[in-house]
Amino acid sequence: FIIFLTLTLYMEIREATNEDISEIKDxxxxxxxxxxxxxxxxxxxxxxxxxxxxSQLISQRMSSESKKYFVAEKDGKIVxxxxxxxxxxxxxxxxEIGLIDELFVKLDHRKSAVGKSLTNKMLEWFKSKKLKWTIxxxxxxxxxANSYWINFGYKDYNRKYRKKL
Numbered sequence: 001f002i003i004f005l006t007l008t009l010y011m012e013i014r015e016a017t018n019e020d021i022s023e024i025k026d027x028x029x030x031x032x033x034x035x036x037x038x039x040x041x042x043x044x045x046x047x048x049x050x051x052x053x054x055s056q057l058i059s060q061r062m063s064s065e066s067k068k069y070f071v072a073e074k075d076g077k078i079v080x081x082x083x084x085x086x087x088x089x090x091x092x093x094x095x096e097i098g099l100i101d102e103l104f105v106k107l108d109h110r111k112s113a114v115g116k117s118l119t120n121k122m123l124e125w126f127k128s129k130k131l132k133w134t135i136x137x138x139x140x141x142x143x144x145a146n147s148y149w150i151n152f153g154y155k156d157y158n159r160k161y162r163k164k165l
Contacts, residue, residue: 010074010075011072011073011074011079011113011114011117012072012073012074013070013072013073013117013121014070014071014073015068015069015070015071016062016069016070016071017062018059018062020078020081021055021058021059022055023071023078023081024058024069024071024078024081025054025058026049027078027080027081028049028058029044029046029049031102031103031104032044034142034145035139038139038141039139041162041164061083061085064085066085066086067083067084067085067086068083068084068085068122069081069083070082070118070121070122070125072105072109072114072117079105079106079109079114080103080105080106080109080114080115080118081102082100082102082103082118082119082122083101083102083103084098084100084101084125084126085098085099085101086098086126086131087099087135094131094132097131097132097133097134097135098122098123098125098126098129098133098134098135099134099135099136099137100119100122100134100135100136100137101136101137103115103118103119103136103145105118116152122134135154135158136149136154140159
């Protein structure tokens with residue numbers, strides 16, 4: 001007899017806590033390194049992630065009513081995170097919209113619904129705040145991210161232009 005064992009990894013999406021900051025910073029660094037490789041304007045200071053200032057920024061965001069981090073845990077290990085916030089637009093009829101600012105899933109957990117689960121959790125939070133719209137930002141040359149967001153139903157909405165001085 002050949003016995004096949006199937007291991008099902010349990011995934012939990014939960015609000016991030018201060019205990020998660022170190023892991024979030026590590027994933028954030030990897031996310032920002034993606035852009036660092038794409039574009040010379042987005043070169044990062046790798047030492048920033050080891051500074052107290054980076055932990056304080058994430059902690060301040062976590063304590064804000066208009067900002068939220070969620071993490072994905074599989075078997076007790078954090079494998080991805082998402083950061084979103086409520087953007088205020090005073091001149092618009094829809095005064096507030098949801099902005100997904102960061103999403104990162106560790107390489108060995110991609111294609112396993114982690115990103116989708118994190119995104120859905122953030123969208124639920126936006127809906128609970130009675131928001132009607134959500135936007136996201138990514139680098140125009142980050143093909144993986146652009147493909148992900150288009151497949152999730154997002155449409156090209158706004159463009160930024162830049163010029164080196």
